[in-house]
Amino acid sequence: MEFTRLRRELHLFDVFAIASGAMISSGLFILPGLAHAKAGPAVVISYLLAGFLASTGMLCKAELASAMPRAGGTYFYITRSMGPAAGTSAGILLWLSLTFKSSFALIGMAVFTQFFTTIHINYIAMALTVFFVIVNIVGVKTTVKIQISLVIGILVLITLYIIFGLREVSADKLMPFLPAGWRAVFATSGFVFISYGGILKVASVAEEVKNPGRNIPLGMSLALVVITIVYSLVVFITAGVLDASVLDNSLMPLYLGGRAIFGNIGALAMAIAAIFAFITTANAGILAASRYPMAMSRDMLLPKLFARVHPKRRTPHISILITGAIMIAVLFLPLEALVKTASTALILTFIFDILSLIIMRQSGLQNYQPIFKAPFYPYLQIVGLVGFGFLIYEMGLVQIAISLGFIFLGLLWYWFYGRIRATRNSALAHMLAGFSSKALRGDLLETELREIIRERDSIVADRFDEIVEKAPVIDIPQKVDMDELFRLVSQKLAPLLGESREQIFKLLMERESESSTVLRGGLAIPHIIVEGEKKFEIVIVRCRDGIEFSGAEKPVHCVFVMAGSRDERNFYLKALAATIEITSEQKFDAKWMKAKNSTALKDIILLGKRRRGLS
Template sequence: MSGKNSVFRTKSIAETIAETKSGGKELKKTLGAFELTMLGIGAIIGTGIFVLTGVAAADYAGPALILSFVFAGMACTFAALCYAELAAMIPVAGSAYTFGYVGLGEIWAWIIGWDLILEYTVAVAAVAVGWSGYMVQLFKGFGITIPVALCNPPGQNGGIVNLPSVIILFIIMCILIRGVSQSAKLNDVLVIIKLTVVILFIVLGIGHVKVANWNPFFPYGVGGVFKGAAIVFFSYIGFDAVSTAAEEVKNPQKDLPIGIVASLIVCTILYIVVSAILTGMVPYQQFHNNAAPVAYALARVGINWGSALVSVGAICGITSVLVVMSFGGTRILFALSRDGLLPQLFSDVHPKFQTPIKSTLLVGIVTIVLSGFLQISRLAEMTNIGTLAAFCIVSISVIVLRKREPDQERPFRCPGSPVTPLIATAFCAYLITQLPTFTKEVFVIWLIIGFAIYFGYGRRNSVMNNK
């Protein structure tokens, strides 16, 4: 363990767990394996399957989008096994941030925690804008037109505020304040609805697949497969949100690995099947700038009632993503605050609901402002680089902890270590290189701001100073 004043100082697993039971800042344990699996599916199946499939097919991979999902899914699978080992061993709120603190040291923990705050808040804001677009279209179907000034941000189509996204995020903030069990129950209902809709699309669409639409299979070359994988990686972020709930799980050693791995397997299979059917139903070029490719494909082959149902399912699907991603962001902020790296007020727990009230309010307000008043389509790509960086740190932490603490109890062991964590790191590092230059530039700027906060406040106020 590094010295007391070192930026690489680490926490022991025992003290990390003990801290969750002291100071009146313990979260209520209400979740089981089923809720965790549904939480993961709730975060993963959403914008990726209902929006990004069309974008990635038209602009990056063509019909080879199937392989993009396979490649991205493989990267996530290796990383998920690493997450499962650490989440079962360290059942504490904070996900990759906490794992990095224990495995690699405070500075690495801060980097990834700060990074995850950006990832979750920008992702929530971006997804809320997508939710607003689907809701506006649904209202139009009923003959109700929302004025463009109230469904667009300033500077876009004469907009003043994106009111639907503001309203949905305010409702979700209130639900999260009320309690995680209520949030989980809402998520369960939404997940069942959207899984039903996805399966309906598969059943309706498979009979309209034309093999000719898969030719050429590699219109953008093999390189397009990997660029597509880097883009659709956004579709997979969410299983890591399961580990942010670790402290609120009744039997984390058993249930966390089940929730992480099961949600990833279910979603990977659905992504591959849906992308194959989608590009088989409609020539991939037609999905360019199409924000609702799944509904569009059904309407294109004359199944208008199915298209309408998919739109409803997309709204439910994207709503559940908003619930889970907002939840994840509040827990990362809570963990950083409890460790003293951010002001302690953000780790205050509501006396009745036992939820991190001020963290939830801050994440809610920031995401409301972003989605309501900013055009953030390019910033949404930031979620990819943040998640990929987190996966690298988690994977390396597994190797370090296996070496440093070989006798530590591991209820779930990542198979094939250290090879599996190394493969996960290599996959994720390669996908980072495939992201747009703008994404990398914004990531560096955010890290510079983070370093200023850490060395100006966090290092001095860290609870590790008193250890």
């Protein structure tokens, strides 16, 4: 299915602003008081532990986004790793949960808007939703400019809070540091973990990020580090300037902290910062959530209208409008159960990302080529799965049941709608095919990943690529000698060059007798000149057990036979240089021997790192 790509115009700081703005909200301006009541001043350790746990999912998401920078984030990764049924269920669940969370963020402002207006929070939330829907339709760059301005404003106010607050910290207020023991600290880390959930939103707009292989992992990492430090310092200072009796269970901890440090001006400044923070969370939520239905529609798992992109603005305007309408509807629903359900879905997002990464890595897909790789595999992922499993358990049976209900509805939708329209294989099917029938194997996912790499790395096909695309491939399972190889090659080249097999064979043998074309252990690049004009062809050869070339110390496993007319001499030299550049890659030989078929062999060449623009 053909669809319009979204415009790539987001840079590193844009990614940082989306990710950090999505994290700063209730976790900073409401939860510290509730968390302090559970763990005391040691709540600062709870925030650090929660940040570490979030990093396990964030690093997995960063790898997946660097390998597959497409709109839809976790939905896209689940569909490509586990299949469309799992992707449909997760996509619908995550789309709705992000939409719900964005509505809750606007409702959460009520605690602070009361200081500035008597207008009911629902009306304020509706107005802001309409405003940000319009902004999101106008363009992602406009959306992010507002996001950057708000994030900078928040960080400036919080920085002042930290700088001046450190002077006011009283050691007496921080004692006892562990009033409820370490168990409470660990339990509270689960309570505040939701503060870091927004870090994953930015992957939904990966398709709109320039140089995504670098900017997404770096932007997400910087955002998580900065916000973790901010959380820890702010919570430490707040606990050090307020009595426990005042801080415990307060819904306005920074407002009270600002008053203790600066007086009434400080309190109002923190109220403004809180309002900005909730707005940035909602804005990032609309931006991220609207990409889920668009990505599902591209895969024909939702009606086509969701995939429509505004011809001028290059934004998914229909998906944005529908996401905004759901946000407004949610404002009038009972919130408590939906908040917990959305939080459960957010934790499931981390789990899905880790599972997707494990499957993609274990599948053996050749074209799964992340620029950034999550470290400490698989130990970091195991720690993440255990930690998130514990958090899911802590959410309670009701919320788990509601989430499972959404997943079941997603499966029903897939069975009656998506199953009869979408055709897609997955990394999981590819992996299972290694243990069962080869009939399960398919090149659809490898082909899609190849095109993603080309777009991600800005690879523009040149003449060398065009020749490789149509070049014959000879894949020889058993050991052969040079004569037998050249006879096989002659059969392929003769019809392409308009020469007889015998003439081609003769030219190949004569060329080899002049000097060996074996360039290094395992690689040979024979070349012959034929009569005529504007003729140039390549034959690609792999021999698993090796080819015995005269005078070669080791068997040759990779052969590129080039044949061209005299007027193609310059292009031959360029093609030779490109081939040497590609085959000099550190892991080339291992990839070459591991490639499953002729398409995979060509992909190694087509996606190889080399100078482009050969003509």
